[in-house]
Amino acid sequence: MIPEPGVVPAALAEPTVRVRAGWTSAVVLANVGVFAAWLGPIQVLLAQQSEAVAPGNKEFVFGLVTGLGAAVSVVANPAFGAISDRTMSRHGRRVPWVLAGAVGGVAGLMILADSRAVGLMLLGWCLVQLFGNALLAAITATVPDRVPVAQRGVVGGWVAISQVLGALVGTALAAAFGGFALGYVACAVFLFLSVVPYLLRSGDVRLLQRSPLVVGEFLRGFWISPRRYPDFGWAWLTRFLFNVGNALGTLYLFYYLQDEVRISDADTGVLILTAIYSVCVLTTAISFGRWSDRTARRKIFVTWSGVVMAAAGVVLAVWPTWPGAILGAVVLGAGFGVYLSVDFALLTEVLPNARDRAKDLGVINIANSLPQVLAPAIAAPIVRHLGGYPVLYLLASFVTVLAGVLVTKVRSVR
Numbered sequence: 001m002i003p004e005p006g007v008v009p010a011a012l013a014e015p016t017v018r019v020r021a022g023w024t025s026a027v028v029l030a031n032v033g034v035f036a037a038w039l040g041p042i043q044v045l046l047a048q049q050s051e052a053v054a055p056g057n058k059e060f061v062f063g064l065v066t067g068l069g070a071a072v073s074v075v076a077n078p079a080f081g082a083i084s085d086r087t088m089s090r091h092g093r094r095v096p097w098v099l100a101g102a103v104g105g106v107a108g109l110m111i112l113a114d115s116r117a118v119g120l121m122l123l124g125w126c127l128v129q130l131f132g133n134a135l136l137a138a139i140t141a142t143v144p145d146r147v148p149v150a151q152r153g154v155v156g157g158w159v160a161i162s163q164v165l166g167a168l169v170g171t172a173l174a175a176a177f178g179g180f181a182l183g184y185v186a187c188a189v190f191l192f193l194s195v196v197p198y199l200l201r202s203g204d205v206r207l208l209q210r211s212p213l214v215v216g217e218f219l220r221g222f223w224i225s226p227r228r229y230p231d232f233g234w235a236w237l238t239r240f241l242f243n244v245g246n247a248l249g250t251l252y253l254f255y256y257l258q259d260e261v262r263i264s265d266a267d268t269g270v271l272i273l274t275a276i277y278s279v280c281v282l283t284t285a286i287s288f289g290r291w292s293d294r295t296a297r298r299k300i301f302v303t304w305s306g307v308v309m310a311a312a313g314v315v316l317a318v319w320p321t322w323p324g325a326i327l328g329a330v331v332l333g334a335g336f337g338v339y340l341s342v343d344f345a346l347l348t349e350v351l352p353n354a355r356d357r358a359k360d361l362g363v364i365n366i367a368n369s370l371p372q373v374l375a376p377a378i379a380a381p382i383v384r385h386l387g388g389y390p391v392l393y394l395l396a397s398f399v400t401v402l403a404g405v406l407v408t409k410v411r412s413v414r
Contacts (some may be wrong), residue, residue: 012293013310018151028162030098030139033194034132036173037168039106041112042066043167043274044267046125047254052180053118059255063376065121069129070372076112076130079148079367081137081362090202094145101135106188108132113184116245133369139198145321146203146346152292152348156284157341161285164333164340168278175271199411219377231350232360234409238302239347241403242309242339245374248396249313249332252383260389261321267341268410269322273329280333285341298346299407301338306404308335315398317390343407344346 050062080097088094108127115121140159147155173186226233253273257264292301312332315324347364382392 008387015326018147019147019155022201023146023201024155024158026201027139027142028158028165030135030195031159032166032190033102033170034105034135034139035163036194037109037128037132037187037191038170039163039167040111040129040170040183041125042172042251043171044254045112045180045183045187046121048180048267049112049121050117052205053121054118058149059252059380061118062120063116063380065125067373067376068122069125070369072126072129072260073133073365073369074373077137078132078359078362080134081141081365084134084138084141085359086207086299088207090206091206092300094142095199095202095204097134097138098195098275099199100204101133101138102192104131106189107134109191111185111190113181113188123203129369133365135195137365140146140365142202142204143344144411145205149349150293152345153341154290155288156344157285157288158346160340160344161281161337162220162283164278164285164336165385168274171271171274175267188374211212230244231410235347235350236364236367238403238407239343239364240371241305241399241406243344243368245309245313245396245400246336247371247400248379248392248399249316251372251375251379252389252392255383256316256320256389257325261322263322269325272333273325275328276326277333277336280330281337284334284337288338288341288365290391292342295329298349300341301342302346303337303404305339305342305375306400306407308403309339310397310404311335311402313393313400315364317393320389346407346410350411 031348047058050065054061080101084097086094087096089096105128108129108131110122111127112118115124141158143152143155169190170187173190174180174183174336174412177183177186191399226236254266254270257263257269257273258277261269263269278327288301309332312328312335315331316328318324347361378395379392382395383389
């Protein structure tokens with residue numbers, strides 16, 4: 001069925017009907033599942049596995065595996081987003097890729113569970129990143145697909161904090177078992193179960209018409225000119241810098257606790273800090289998301305969240321003790337909660353067009369994954385040769401402050 005001229009297809013129309021709590025919960029749970037599958041390994045399992053596989057060179061192996069996996073995600077997220085934008089399944093544009101991403105992610109985690117060599121670790125982790133990004137690209141696009149602008153602060157807050165909830169769940173699953181193998185299996189089971197509620201109640205609208213695929217135009221579509229869309233460009237850069245700062249601050253948390261703070265049980269320490277951090281994120285994300293919706297303002301919240309997050313980095317740099325780590329987790333969680341909730345709403349308001357929502361969000365998500373490629377290359381030499389963890393955390397603080405300042409360049413959003 002071809003729509004009449006001037007009629008916007010239902011799948012591309014700007015949403016006007018408020019979504020219900022059950023739908024939001026299903027979307028959040030699917031997000032929690034994919035982030036648990038990523039952050040449980042990153043926070044604990046891959047660090048443990050790297051130490052078991054290469055005890056004398058654990059930092060290099062850990063950085064190599066996470067860096068190459070992040071490189072896969074840089075390509076996978078916008079690519080799968082663009083593919084899902086064009087999918088004409090009778091189940092909708094997003095559902096097939098949510099299911100395929102979950103199944104493929106489970107396969108990658110099961111390979112990791114049985115890996116005792118660096119090559120197999122690379123294979124398993126790259127599969128987790130590849131299929132996890134297929135899932136994430138599709139499930140993220142459901143928000144601008146279905147949620148009205150006036151509700152996006154609240155819904156975006158819940159969706160954004162799924163990253164934190166995923167870190168908490170993934171870390172808990174990783175720490176609950178004696179070795180990394182069972183931790184990977186637990187993350188795989190949770191990932192698959194997490195998408196079931198969304199698959200059963202997605203409400204995904206079928207795309208009935210699409211333009212012919214021209215490969216050159218398709219590939220050129222991944223470049224969104226900052227000259228033509230300056231607000232999109234500034235929003236992308238802001239998210240990129242926030243994630244660089246966050247990656248520098250969290251990537252080596254396990255080793256920071258083990259080698260700098262010198263606590264005897266680093267994986268439990270990571271779990272405790274993640275739980276504290278998550279509570280603080282939850283506390284600020286929802287309340288500030290609602291406040292942002294009421295005031296119709298976004299940028300001021302992002303700016304001040306950068307300042308607060310930078311303060312956490314200073315604490316970790318100058319006070320490398322267990323109480324200092326707890327205080328850093330509290331401050332970082334409070335700032336990051338505000339950032340997550342408000343920045344997601346801001347980003348959905350600067351997307352160039354409805355037809356390419358998932359692809360454009362995929363391009364934005366490069367700003368999440370590219371820092372995971374760069375952070376190991378930056379952090380490893382700093383930790384080993386250029387001043388150690390104090391320099392690393394002060395650099396993270398500087399980058400997040402810079403990000404908070406640059407968000408003021410976005411003009412179309414208050």
